[in-house]
Amino acid sequence: MLKNFLKVLAAALMLVQGIYVQGTPAQKIKKSKVSYPQRELVWPKDKMPDAQPGQIAAMTDEAGKAGFNPDEHRIAYLDWYEAPAPEVRNGGCMILISGGGYQSCCDVNLIDLWRKRFTELGFQCVNFVYRTPRPDGLPIYKSAWEDGQRAVRMVRSEAARRGFDPEKIGTISMSAGSHLALLLATSSQTPAYEKIDALDDVPCHINWAIVNAPAYATTDGETGTPSFLQGYNTDVKLSSVFKFDWKTCPMSLHHGGLDEYSPNASTLIYRQLRRMRIPAEVHIYPDKPHGAFGLERGVEFMRQMGFIGKLAPEENIDERFPSDEDRAEYIKQDIWPEGKTPCFQEHMNTPYIEWHFPKEKKTDAIQIIYSGGGYGGNGPESFEVTPARRYLNSLGMTVVTMKYRSPRPKGLDKHTTAWQDLQRAIRLVRSQAASYGLDPDRIGIMGSSAGGHLTLMGVTSSRHRSYLPIDDIDKLSCKVQWGIGIYPAYALTDGIDEGNRHGGNEDDSVLVPEFSFDLDTAPMLLIHGDADGWASMNSVKTWEKMRAMGIQSELHTLALRPHCFQRFASPGTGSYTWLDRIWEFMTAKGFNK
Secondary structure, eight states: OHHHHHHHHHHHHHHHTTEEEOSSTTSOEEEOOOOSSEEEESSOTTOOTTOOTTOBOOBHHHHTSTTOOGGGOOSOEEEEOOOOOTTTOOSEEEEEEOOSTTTOBOOHHHHHHHHHHHHHTTEEEEEEEOOBSOOTTSOTTHHHHHHHHHHHHHHHHTHHHHTOOTTOEEEEEETHHHHHHHHHHHOTTSOSSOOOSGGGGSOOOOSEEEEESOOSOBTTTTTTSOOTTTTOSTTOOBOTTOOOOTTOOOEEEEEETTOSSOTHHHHHHHHHHHHTTOOEEEEEETTOOSSOOOHHHHHHHHHHHTSSSOOOOOEEHHHHSOOOTTEEEEEEEESSOTTOOTTOOTTSOOOEEEEEEESSOOOSOEEEEEOOSTTTOOOTTSTTTHHHHHHHHHTTOEEEEEEOOOSOOSSSOTTHHHHHHHHHHHHHHHHHHGGGTOOTTOEEEEEETHHHHHHHHHHHOTTSOSSOOOSGGGGSOOOOSEEEEESOOSOBGGGSSSSOTTTTOSTTOOBOTTOOOOTTOOOEEEEEETTOSSOTHHHHHHHHHHHHTTOOOEEEEETTOOTTTTSEEOTTSHHHHHHHHHHHHHHHHTTTO
């Protein structure tokens, strides 16, 4: 009796220390510490719908190992990773979904990157591995969609046990995995398979999605090919497999501008989300191929939406950029010689430019900046101008600010005199650039709101003369090399002189006719608040037009953000970091060398 008691006591002590005894004393003693990832099969044995002998569920690194046995990897599964540290847990879960053309699950490195980033942000992470290759005799996505709905149900059912909120489940995905994520995000009310047990009573919707490079989303590639019409022919639509039901969730869409799986898929998805008044973002990166870009933009989206935690208090942008300590010299000059101002009207101010030279010049490029104001007023001291000017000076760039004529001219279009001032200002800057050691052929323009409309005039219509020449300066080109449009207004026909009545979402809301889109049209960076009354579709449809012309531009919209999104913004959101997009754009394009 005593001997048996001592054996039981010893076993109990070992259990307390995290050790267990298996079988007889001759067998090895093993530690009970849990190893990760923890694998859970999505389907019960013999219950998986549309099972096919040619399909497996495995990431390519596992499938490529010597001795891999396909018969042991037929069922889709979840790999649960270690929970985040208690001090950063935010009550959310991220489902990670690889791409691979529905032929494999190949994004091993991306899964690892996402796991590390979202775990440190406080999310429980789980890798979802679905069946591939494409099923025979079924739509290419069918078995993966079945697996996906079942996987979301399983994840939601595990919420209490694993310590996250069942209504804080998001996805991040790539390529075919993003096509699958879109099905999960838009079509959860459409059953992908017939119920097999009680788990199928659990809802299978997700609460948000970060969608990278969605493949097969437009009708010119929905059967599983690249977009053979590049996603923007007149007969190309968004694939009807996405139902956009009442449980459709907010999304952040990311796409390379040169992706053969057309980036127009992302703008079409974004437009449908706007029609449904679902907060969303679209981020398109010029000259980038098929790939996952802008992870931190996705993080900023989640932070802005409150998925990571409570937003930090908003900060005033003027207080963040309070001084001219990085400016070495300032020069002010009138745009027009005395008595030579075209379409002169007494009620309008005198236009001028101001040169702001950095203490340490690091680029020969020049950025011209001016404000908005509805063409009723404008000023270079505005929050739309001064912080950007100081930011660029700090990076070693020369900035020229402009005050154009306002209020609106009488008897002319609202923008006519401002456009004249802009064309003359560009020529004036070009005529003096070399004398300051700057490049006359590296000039960009930037404006916000009405100033964004003015930027579009300057970018798209430099071959269109806005005034008769007055001197030799007007023999110079007013072509610019890039434009930066910050929430441009008045760019669409449903908002010619006011906010966009229908949000710019409908097909009959088109770009206004004053934009010539001539052969000197320059690439642009466009940044816009998704909740702007001067709708973000002003920027989106401009980007679509430029892509159709073969011009690679950059686009960012910001969920929940209004007009003047940057004036007050929370740290860690896109409205706070937006100035960095300017420098990144110019760096990627080589403008600031």
